Amino acid sequence: MISRKPHIIGKPFPLIEAQRKLTGRSCYAGDEKPRSGQLYARILFSERPHARFQLHHVEAARSAPGVAALLTGQDLATRLGAQVEDRELLATAEVLYVGQPLAVVAAETPEAAEAALARIQVTYEDLPAVFDIEEALQGRVQVHPHWATYRGTDALQGDPRRNLAHTLRFRRGEPEDAMARAHVVVEHAYTTAPLHHAPLETHGAVAHRRGDQIVMWVHTQAPFLQRAVIARALKLPLNQVRLIGQCVGGSFGGKVHVSIEGLLAAIAREVDRPVRLHLTREEEFSATFITPAMRARIRMAADAQGRLVALQAVYDWNVGASVDLFLHQLESVLLAGTGPYVIPNVSIEVNAIYTHLPPAAPMRGLSLAHVHWAVEQHMDELAERVGMSPVDFRLWNLVKGGDKLFPHFVMHATGLESCAWETTKAIDWHPEAIPTGPNAMTGQGMALGWSPILIMPGCKNRVTIQCDGEDLCTVIVDGMDVGQGYYAFITQLIAFELNIPVEWISVLPTDTDAYEPEWQAVYQNLLWSTGRALLRATQELKRQVLSYVSEMWEEPVTNLDIVEGDIISYATRRRMSFRELLERGSGQGAPLVFRATGEYAASTDGGALDQRLQAFAATGYAAEVTVNMKTGHFVITQLAGAVDVGHALNPEGVRAQLKGGLVQGISTTVLEKMEFEDGRPISTDFMHYPIATTADLPRKLYPVVVEVPQSTGPYGARDVSNHVIIGAAAAIGNAIYRATGVRIRDLPITAQKVYDALQRAEKGQAP
């Protein structure tokens, strides 16, 4: 009796790189062995938020000892952007934010590079700068007066005179009328602070022009996207730029888009020696990207039975000097902007507003965390006004499978309800505040959330599997493992599908030369699209192998299978090792090679947003806090977070992602804020940008895995990493309210804000 090996799907599976990472052998930015003849690049950054500037003594810098090349905006005037080219590679005449690159140099040593840049004197003629979105919208100062001339702006709904970069709108029913007739209407504004991805590994890369190709070893999340942007900026054909992905020490979205990589490619083009660049911590904070602050203005209405009848929401994002990297997020915000509820009358407006802050880039699921920070606190308040419990009110209005949410999108089966039950159960839900000490009150709060899995237009994913005698099974992918377990997932699935030992499989470094130049790979929600591509590749590969053996054994293919690394015939019981077959070759000394590629692209018939929408990941959270009523000091005592992952292919891996997301959720809810002083970042180290430590963990942290299979996902699975953070802030905010009776509507939640709100409440002022 031949049985299929108990499958490794749904079983523990460690991270592929774990052993290398834990023995110090992984190659992160700055870890590359110096290459022969290597040069070191440094960048000169703007110190003013908005100014006309001039560089003096550039020639002196160029001729400084050890300098191999130096570029300024005068030498290379070009623009950068994936969809909208609203950034300059090197500033040419005006700077638009502090930290904008002015010059890049390559020299024999880092010290020589520094010394050369020190020779450049920058004179600024300051211009009025605007940092606040309200002020920006008044349009007295324009961040991008020549906006309309940038490539890509024609596809945007913007108004450069008001610094409006882009607007998205969604409307259903008659929200104004419904509001007027509603039983209860609640209206508030919610705000958040700018954040930083703050990966422990700062940005770095090595570039080397070899002939007419610039080869780059990068530590980024999206080599294909970056290759396209860099090539266009340098006006090179795509095949003249090659990016090879290396180990990434944390990205969270901060290493998706081109930051220093474009400058490095430009300076490497000038020389024929390898050039290395590695940012300092201060540069990482002050000269890469920030995650934008949000302001949400929400009006929500319910009828006397507690049914939501209308929502009017405006989400404004302060995207700094560039919207390009954030455009995709705006679409997600539009789709998720109601929260996971059925509301018949809706109007949502999503605005991106330019200011003189550093360019914006999304961070993990945080834009959606901020949307839910608003919606889910609002839901709690509305529940109270209609006299329902937070749980009942949400369940009563929840989106369910079969709901037609958008013209082209019908909701699939979802675990939203389980997320609510499981998380509240985990913290032993009690809806009332409890005194837990002198001056101490303990309260609990919950939140639900959802997050669209949305494929960017024109993007695909591809997996190529090759089986041969030399390397057994090599895999070429176009996504990057940034610690979320992508390579483990690939390995696990191939081992399962081909039924071969895990040890045979090696995933090659992601290399843009592996696919044709125009390839645009998806870089987020990878499980979804890569998983689908992978299944196509394994099916094709298996077909090839079995047809080959079928000819050799003169047996019909339908008799054959691969089982635990052996090729077997169910009919004749014949069996041979697949490995031996590969190693033996085809006879006549020629190697035997099987190779198959699978591809997945979202439906491209029509680029409408809801046609690119694949699914909604469902999430749920429950938090408990204890608050000192005299000082506002609070401690998060419990936090539970659930994601409906469809099917947990690697359960411990999923739980690890969940726990990490919850910790990041706490960190971004109570600690983090990028501080600026007149546009100049002052949060430039971990002292001034505190992130959570082990001391900030709650006593009890519950990762909850919910599995309502997704019929269209690989094995019924959905992604997890981006979604785990979504409701943490809202649940904590709701718990603070439950404990104290005051509501904090501005992130981060600090003890001082809670104290201030308690004081206002005591004086009878509006909280």
Next chain:
Amino acid sequence: MKHAISFILNQEEIQLTVDSHRTLLDVLRDDLGLTGAKQGCDTGECGACSVLLNGVVVNACMVLAPEADGAEILTVEGLADEEELHPLQRSFIDHHGVQCGYCAPGMLIAAKALLNRTSRPHEEEIREALVGNLCRCGAYPDIIKSIQVASRARR
């Protein structure tokens, strides 16, 4: 100013000449090619460059290279015994104590320092021992678990 220094690094004697102002981290990474200790902040805030200096955990970015003269140093590269992984490393693999992995070498060293002085630490002690090691992925719960399991497995 140049200093001819010698120290024991991962049980091997090292002799070299260093400038006064360079840090132990510079020397490990640039001169000796040991890049296991990471450069995360250069301000002693993140712990990614943690090494054992005479048996206690320090941030190598905050130690001057000449201070290492005569010292015994252990980096993550010296943790495994030949081919055999250290129980901590094994446990980090088994319990998902590593995500992006940039903090992992420092975490392992901080954990080793803890186990050197407390054979079976309880959760609170582990938390306290790791406050100087930042993990942006938020993998702390699994890191703590990895250390706890490893310490229990030891004789």
Next chain:
Amino acid sequence: MHTFDYIRLHSLEEVAQHLAQGPGVRLMGGGNVLLLAIRRGEEAPQKVLDVKTIPELRDVRYHHNQGLKLGAAVPLQHLATGLEVRRHYPLLYQTAQKLASPQVRNRATIGGTLAWASPVSELAAPMLCYDTVCYLWSPRGRRDVPLHAFYLGDFRTVLMEDELITHVHLPPPPQRSHGVYLRQTVRHDGRRMIAATAVWAMRKQQNLTRWRIAVLGVDDRPKRIPEAEAALEGNPHPEDIQRALEIVQAHIHPQDVIYARADYRRVVLNALLQQGIHQVIHQLQSMRS
């Protein structure tokens, strides 16, 4: 980075010789503060003198009649692990557990930490409660300065150009005493202090006496508030405690920082102090007489 000469010293005489050569010379203990300042370009010494290698600065001596004498180059970690600290100076021991991180405690020295004179120096709080005296040394001789008189505010101290701390001395601890250290920080590892306080007292028959109140984060230096201590002398009643709290408020000058307003720091200190005083009273009163 700025270049300098690193020199290991082995005696106080060597310190004197180098210091006599004029400015551009800096002493280094753990280096946590100095190296950062150099990296940021705030300091550019020509010579960095490592005093950790001076044997007498590594002294740790305890005698039940004389108390505890600690060399200035003893690392802070010793205070979090030393048996004599744990047994006889529990407030210092408990506070030391919370200081920064193991990495920092293993390097930072007692002398260096005190000489830095940060207004949020957590080491100072228990040391002030234990009436710590600093031994200062220069070629001109030795002088003893009580820690509470050591600070001049805004990171300044009474140390002269050619002077260093060689030891700190903690008098023998009285029997039947108790102290607590309480802090509120934005990050729970101690980063971004809003306010902190150490409260200490001893019991003599039925009286609670020799009160010590040290406060951090609410003035330009770590400081004791002797006037408030006096108000608690004896067996403080609620109104005495209230008066002590008011006196403290009258003697502090908190500053706004980016993460906390001055008025909020007052509120927090008040709450911590109230809690601390009650805990000390409760502990001392529950001790058997």
